[in-house]
Amino acid sequence: xxxxxxxxxxxxxxxxxxxxxxxxxxxxxxxxxxxxxxxxxxxxxxxxxxxxxxxxxxxxxxxxxxxxxxxxxxxxxxxxxxxxxxxxxxxxxxxxxxxxxxxxxxxxxxxxxxxxxxxxxxxxxxxxxxxxxxxxxxxxxxxxxxxxxxxxxxxxxxxxxxxxxxxxxxxxxxxxxxxxxxxxxxxxxxxxxxxxxxxxxxxxxxxxxxxxxxxxxxxxxxxxxxxxxxxxxxxxxxxxxxxxxxxxxxxxxxxxxxxxxxxxxxxxxxxxxxxxxxxxxxxxxxxxxxxxxxxxxxxxxxxxxxxxxxxxxxxxxxxxxxxxxxxxxxxxxxxxxxxxxxxxxxxxxxxxxxxxxxxxxxxxxxxxxxxxxxxxxxxxxxxxxxxxxxxxxxxxxxxxxxxxxxxxxxxxxxxxxxxxxxxxxxxxxxxxxxxxxxxxxxxxxxxxxxxxxxxxxxxxxxxxxxxxxxxxxxxxxxxxxxxxxxxxxxxxx
Numbered sequence: 001x002x003x004x005x006x007x008x009x010x011x012x013x014x015x016x017x018x019x020x021x022x023x024x025x026x027x028x029x030x031x032x033x034x035x036x037x038x039x040x041x042x043x044x045x046x047x048x049x050x051x052x053x054x055x056x057x058x059x060x061x062x063x064x065x066x067x068x069x070x071x072x073x074x075x076x077x078x079x080x081x082x083x084x085x086x087x088x089x090x091x092x093x094x095x096x097x098x099x100x101x102x103x104x105x106x107x108x109x110x111x112x113x114x115x116x117x118x119x120x121x122x123x124x125x126x127x128x129x130x131x132x133x134x135x136x137x138x139x140x141x142x143x144x145x146x147x148x149x150x151x152x153x154x155x156x157x158x159x160x161x162x163x164x165x166x167x168x169x170x171x172x173x174x175x176x177x178x179x180x181x182x183x184x185x186x187x188x189x190x191x192x193x194x195x196x197x198x199x200x201x202x203x204x205x206x207x208x209x210x211x212x213x214x215x216x217x218x219x220x221x222x223x224x225x226x227x228x229x230x231x232x233x234x235x236x237x238x239x240x241x242x243x244x245x246x247x248x249x250x251x252x253x254x255x256x257x258x259x260x261x262x263x264x265x266x267x268x269x270x271x272x273x274x275x276x277x278x279x280x281x282x283x284x285x286x287x288x289x290x291x292x293x294x295x296x297x298x299x300x301x302x303x304x305x306x307x308x309x310x311x312x313x314x315x316x317x318x319x320x321x322x323x324x325x326x327x328x329x330x331x332x333x334x335x336x337x338x339x340x341x342x343x344x345x346x347x348x349x350x351x352x353x354x355x356x357x358x359x360x361x362x363x364x365x366x367x368x369x370x371x372x373x374x375x376x377x378x379x380x381x382x383x384x385x386x387x388x389x390x391x392x393x394x395x396x397x398x399x400x401x402x403x404x405x406x407x408x409x410x411x412x413x414x415x416x417x418x419x420x421x422x423x424x425x426x427x428x429x430x431x432x433x434x435x436x437x438x439x440x441x442x443x444x445x446x447x448x449x450x451x452x453x454x455x456x457x458x459x460x461x462x463x464x465x466x467x468x469x470x471x472x473x474x475x476x477x478x479x480x481x482x483x484x485x486x487x488x489x490x491x492x493x
Contacts, residue, residue, distance in 0.1 A: 058298050075287050
């Protein structure tokens with residue numbers, strides 16, 4: 001192995017000494033501040049303003065009732081609690097939301113790394129023949145040698161204008177938005193399970209009434225036949241009585257079909273086979289109503305995960321706009337390297353084979369054919385779009401809460417009237433039964449008055465199911481136990 005010529009040995013760059021590096025850095029810093037004054041975004045800026053809560057119609061004098069995270073347990077339905085638990089444990093929509101959150105968390109880690117120094121190592125070995133007719137001087141010319149390089153490279157971008165800090169805040173905003181969206185998906189899934197469960201209970205109550213209706217019509221047809229045979233009724237009444245039975249059976253079959261579809265939907269929500277809930281027959285009798293507010297709460301927006309996610313998207317978009325603004329400014333990097341390089345691996349770790357260097361670098365866009373301005377305008381439009389989405393989420397949240405509160409109040413008034421009507425129908429049925437037992441009336445009158453009772457029972461089941469459905473919808477509208485993190489916690493994260 002031939003010795004490396006002294007003219008090829010690594011040496012310190014001309015003019016670069018430990019005492020000159022700070023001077024170079026000071027000059028470049030001054031140049032950076034001077035060139036930064038050249039950045040100009042013109043009149044480009046977001047124009048859409050975030051809506052004020054008061055203008056959305058929020059009441060300043062009321063507060064959201066504190067909902068437990070497991071709010072569905074307030075209905076005291078063990079089967080419902082188990083179904084919600086299974087849905088929250090296994091549903092693909094929540095798994096997808098969790099995957100989006102993990103991706104956002106990874107983006108935060110990537111943005112954080114840009115604020116810290118970067119160190120990379122490399123080791124290279126190359127077997128090479130040096131040509132006789134090129135730049136390689138003797139004794140390398142015409143020989144085949146192995147060159148080796150062992151080196152550490154370090155770099156650190158000095159974030160003078162906050163580009164990397166803004167990028168980190170944007171990533172944190174996106175992470176918080178993804179976390180809020182995961183909570184919103186959880187609340188939505190639980191509410192869908194509860195609403196499907198109560199719909200199945202409503203259909204079961206309707207089927208019970210339909211079965212009683214079929215039995216009543218069967219009894220009535222028997223009486224009509226007796227009266228027809230006695231010459232007291234004509235074939236018209238007989239045919240009408242006979243035609244009422246298929247109609248009652250058809251209603252039962254229709255309810256069975258609706259119950260099957262509802263069970264299948266509930267099984268899908270809880271990640272089970274379609275027929276897994278064929279034996280589930282919930283009832284409305286023991287379900288406990290939950291007291292809820294009478295006005296739209298002032299702190300509604302802080303309780304809605306979807307609204308919080310929209311707000312965090314606005315924050316992330318504004319930080320992206322800040323990143324786009326800093327791209328007009330210079331970027332300053334400190335770079336350094338240290339290592340060994342030699343022709344011939346036997347000399348790689350010789351003192352004469354060492355190499356090192358350090359120095360700052362500045363980069364400034366001078367002419368980019370409008371690329372930076374177009375990018376800045378695009379980010380400003382993203383802010384407007386995010387603010388518009390937030391405003392729409394606020395208006396929808398207030399409207400949904402107002403709708404469900406109005407619905408519950410109306411159902412409560414309807415239930416009072418229906419209760420009075422059912423009491424009257426039940427009393428009439430009792431009187432008709434008493435008269436029949438005393439021989440003062442016919443059984444046909446008893447069956448006719450029972451029709452009114454069955455109608456009221458059907459109406460009562462519908463109203464109670466509607467009330468439960470509206471309660472579930474209002475719980476979801478009120479956030480389902482979600483509370484937005486405080487600014488201090490968000491900053492600490």
